[in-house]
């Protein structure tokens with residue numbers, strides 16, 4: 171069976187791209203680890219070379235989370251694996267890729283194509299020090315405060331986007347609003363876009379994107395559509411499953427004989 175790239179219900183992206191799976195970091199709240207255990211799959215780091223062409227086969231310009239079930243920059247992941255994934259991203263400029271790590275000290279070992287946004291995960295105060303490495307990277311830079319497990323004091327200057335979320339699943343935790351408000355206030359000071367995950371149960375919907383992301387369609391002389399990563403926010407449904415434009419393009423452009431493996435729709439973010 172030919173494998174197709176997985177849709178995801180992570181709110182800030184459309185698909186997950188996982189040629190690398192598994193992680194040794196052992197975060198207690200790791201959804202990826204939980205799901206892998208449930209299905210009896212190994213969570214040892216592995217490279218699935220056959221998945222590398224998934225973004226190339228996806229004709230719809232999309233927002234793709236690269237590495238939702240691993241940490242590409244962890245010391246146990248061979249640099250070559252991550253470089254191969256970044257090469258795929260560079261070869262597919264119609265897509266916007268997101269990559270996220272808890273090992274920001276290793277980011278400097280990589281060159282990031284312009285269509286890759288680079289983020290670090292900060293769940294606790296002790297990870298704030300990693301921002302100094304992120305700020306050295308030339309890319310759209312973001313911080314994922316998910317799950318936000320502590321009130322975090324942080325200087326967000328130089329960051330383009332923050333995501334804030336709680337913890338769902340077995341270790342369900344909703345951070346107090348005063349922690350969330352404190353981060354929003356810090357972001358507002360520097361004009362940083364804020365994206366609040368639904369799992370916060372926040373009274374307002376705040377789901378912003380950094381201003382002026384490049385339009386990747388332009389490089390191919392194609393007109394923008396509602397499904398362009400740069401205009402996606404204006405899509406009325408924001409859901410690839412129900413967006414008629416997306417479904418129409420997909421029907422026309424994807425081989426109808428290709429199918430995803432059953433039960434592999436990714437509902438989680440590991441890192």
Ligand code: SF4
Pocket residue numbers: 192193194195196197199200201202203239240241272439440441
């Ligand atoms: S949350 Fe990220 S760093 Fe932690 S175990 Fe899962 S994949 Fe690894």
